[in-house]
Amino acid sequence: MASTDTTPSPVLEKTTAADVGAGLDALDAVVTQRTPLTTVLRQKALPPLVAVALVLGVWQLAFSLELTDEYKLPSPGMVWAALADLWAQGTLFSIIWTSLWRGLSGFVAAVIIGTPIGLLVAQVKPVRAAIGPILSGLQSLPSVAWVPAAVIWLGVNSSTMYAVILLGAVPSVANGLVAGIDQVPPLLLRSGRTMGATGLARARHVLLPGALPGYLAGLKQGWAFSWRSLMAAELIAASPDLGVGLGRFLENQREFNDMSGVLLGIILILIVGVAIDLLFFSPLERRVLRNRGLLVSNR
Amino acid sequence: MTTALTTSESAASVGVLDRAPAVRISHVHKSFGRPGAATHVLDDITLDVAPGEFVTLLGASGCGKSTLLNLVAGLDKPSAGSIELPGHRPALMFQEHALFPWLTAGKNIELALRLGGTPKAERRAEAERLLDLVRLNGAHGKRVHELSGGMRQRVALARALAQGSDVLLMDEPFAALDAITRDVLHDELTRIWAEQKLTVLFVTHNVREAVRLAQRVVLLSSRPGRVAKEWRIDLPQPRRIESAGVADLSIEITDELRGEIRRHGQH
Numbered sequence: 001m002a003s004t005d006t007t008p009s010p011v012l013e014k015t016t017a018a019d020v021g022a023g024l025d026a027l028d029a030v031v032t033q034r035t036p037l038t039t040v041l042r043q044k045a046l047p048p049l050v051a052v053a054l055v056l057g058v059w060q061l062a063f064s065l066e067l068t069d070e071y072k073l074p075s076p077g078m079v080w081a082a083l084a085d086l087w088a089q090g091t092l093f094s095i096i097w098t099s100l101w102r103g104l105s106g107f108v109a110a111v112i113i114g115t116p117i118g119l120l121v122a123q124v125k126p127v128r129a130a131i132g133p134i135l136s137g138l139q140s141l142p143s144v145a146w147v148p149a150a151v152i153w154l155g156v157n158s159s160t161m162y163a164v165i166l167l168g169a170v171p172s173v174a175n176g177l178v179a180g181i182d183q184v185p186p187l188l189l190r191s192g193r194t195m196g197a198t199g200l201a202r203a204r205h206v207l208l209p210g211a212l213p214g215y216l217a218g219l220k221q222g223w224a225f226s227w228r229s230l231m232a233a234e235l236i237a238a239s240p241d242l243g244v245g246l247g248r249f250l251e252n253q254r255e256f257n258d259m260s261g262v263l264l265g266i267i268l269i270l271i272v273g274v275a276i277d278l279l280f281f282s283p284l285e286r287r288v289l290r291n292r293g294l295l296v297s298n299r
Numbered sequence: 300m301t302t303a304l305t306t307s308e309s310a311a312s313v314g315v316l317d318r319a320p321a322v323r324i325s326h327v328h329k330s331f332g333r334p335g336a337a338t339h340v341l342d343d344i345t346l347d348v349a350p351g352e353f354v355t356l357l358g359a360s361g362c363g364k365s366t367l368l369n370l371v372a373g374l375d376k377p378s379a380g381s382i383e384l385p386g387h388r389p390a391l392m393f394q395e396h397a398l399f400p401w402l403t404a405g406k407n408i409e410l411a412l413r414l415g416g417t418p419k420a421e422r423r424a425e426a427e428r429l430l431d432l433v434r435l436n437g438a439h440g441k442r443v444h445e446l447s448g449g450m451r452q453r454v455a456l457a458r459a460l461a462q463g464s465d466v467l468l469m470d471e472p473f474a475a476l477d478a479i480t481r482d483v484l485h486d487e488l489t490r491i492w493a494e495q496k497l498t499v500l501f502v503t504h505n506v507r508e509a510v511r512l513a514q515r516v517v518l519l520s521s522r523p524g525r526v527a528k529e530w531r532i533d534l535p536q537p538r539r540i541e542s543a544g545v546a547d548l549s550i551e552i553t554d555e556l557r558g559e560i561r562r563h564g565q566h
């Protein structure tokens with residue numbers, strides 16, 4: 001045996017599990033850093049702004065070069081004037097609100113209906129076998145296809161609008177929840193079971209929170225489908241009872257051959273759809289993913 | 300001081316127990332698959348664990364250790380035989396921490412308390428006490444992904460203890476940790492086992508770990524899983540995994556384990 005001439009350190013001899021454990025914890029601790037706000041703004045907000053500016057620039061250029069007739073391609077300024085007109089008439093917000101209220105209340109109803117359906121389909125085998133394929137099929141059927149049938153069944157009124165929204169969003173919400181539940185790791189289901197989570201407690205404490213990322217994706221898609229199908233329904237179905245929403249406004253301007261108004265309608269529809277996603281779904285999704293450590297900050 | 304017991308001796312030693320066992324596994328068989336084409340995984344397993352005893356179940360990969368533990372945990376039913384646990388539903392710890400990533404460390408423990416019926420007002424303090432016990436005071440508000448592997452397993456241990464069971468089933472809980480961290484957790488586990496007077500059934504394929512921890516090592520054979528041999532270990536706790544006593548017995552048990560595995564290569 002080779003002997004060493006270093007004297008054993010008295011400190012090292014007396015280390016306990018607690019000391020070593022504390023040291024390991026300190027060494028292993030995951031350091032989470034939040035990127036500063038200015039960096040976030042520069043990396044996340046600047047590029048889309050630049051893109052919008054670029055589109056406006058190209059649009060203005062196309063107008064200035066007189067590529068086509070003015071009544072076919074008005075300038076950005078003319079569309080802006082159309083917006084100012086609506087504002088002056090005081091109808092801008094009522095038009096947006098008519099559609100937004102319909103879209104949001106229909107979406108909330110779709111969530112209330114779609115969630116228990118999703119839970120049932122995910123958890124009850126015969127229900128899944130029976131309804132699962134129908135839900136997936138409905139999801140790929142554009143719900144505008146229901147408008148003629150809804151008009152015949154329900155008449156040209158709000159019920160038709162809501163029917164179309166529900167048919168568009170309920171399958172997405174339910175399928176999102178089913179996908180979310182299917183993705184909950186079996187290990188977590190087992191650990192829930194060993195803790196005694198059964199029945200409703202299992203749904204509340206294990207299945208639903210575990211399925212939240214997939215469910216949120218379904219909600220997001222459900223909103224996009226609601227909004228799209230609502231706009232289509234408003235375009236197709238005209239009745240004084242329905243009031244003027246964005247879709248109707250768009251169709252009215254077409255009838256007046258007012259291209260500035262048509263473009264304004266398209267832009268407003270786009271803005272509302274994007275705004276709901278940006279102000280509501282994206283922050284919610286980011287929060288959920290960050291809490292679970294599923295969001296890599298520098299990506 | 301160690302004693303090797305043959306299967307028949309161990310059956311006799313069970314009779315010596317003065318209290319009813321905390322876990323009684325009698326003539327348990329387990330097969331998977333359709334009748335006819337079924338694989339026989341566990342074959343006539345009989346094993347009693349006394350209250351407060353620390354038993355490690357040792358065996359090669361695939362010999363049915365997890366299957367047996369799942370049966371004891373009530374996650375699956377034996378094909379034949381019976382498993383009796385007089386107490387509370389046992390707590391089970393896995394190789395992966397199995398903590399809920401949508402909850403903080405503290406809330407994971409509080410959920411176990413809640414499902415076990417602890418009143419709301421007491422949960423927070425009880426969770427703090429359990430975090431203290433695993434030496435993670437201050438980690439209550441930490442997200443699971445912010446913790447290191449060793450810390451996650453300690454939270455998982457605290458959560459298992461929160462279920463209020465005296466019986467703790469552990470399925471290779473430290474297998475994914477590095478050796479230094481595992482060593483520390485061995486010390487912590489033996490301390491908590493003694494302090495809390497737990498009954499532990501600990502599954503591992505690591506011979507030294509089995510000897511480091513247990514009062515009794517039970518070796519399972521493979522395909523089908525049978526109790527091959529048992530050793531009672533009287534070395535005082537806390538033991539060092541590097542110590543001569545642990546090493547000597549590890550060599551003996553490893554030879555036995557290799558013998559069991561070799562039998563499968565011979566036909």
Ligand SMILES: Nc1ncnc2c1ncn2[C@@H]1O[C@H](COP(=O)(O)OP(=O)(O)O)[C@@H](O)[C@H]1O
Pocket residue numbers: 331332338340358359360361362363364365366367
């Ligand atoms: N649900 C199951 N269905 C079919 N075979 C299984 C199932 N669970 C385990 N087995 C088989 O049983 C054997 C023992 O598995 P397991 O208990 O996980 O082994 P260990 O934990 O000792 O590594 C393996 O051969 C495995 O393939």
Ligand SMILES: [Mg+2]
Pocket residue numbers: 364365366470471
């Ligand atoms: Mg296993």
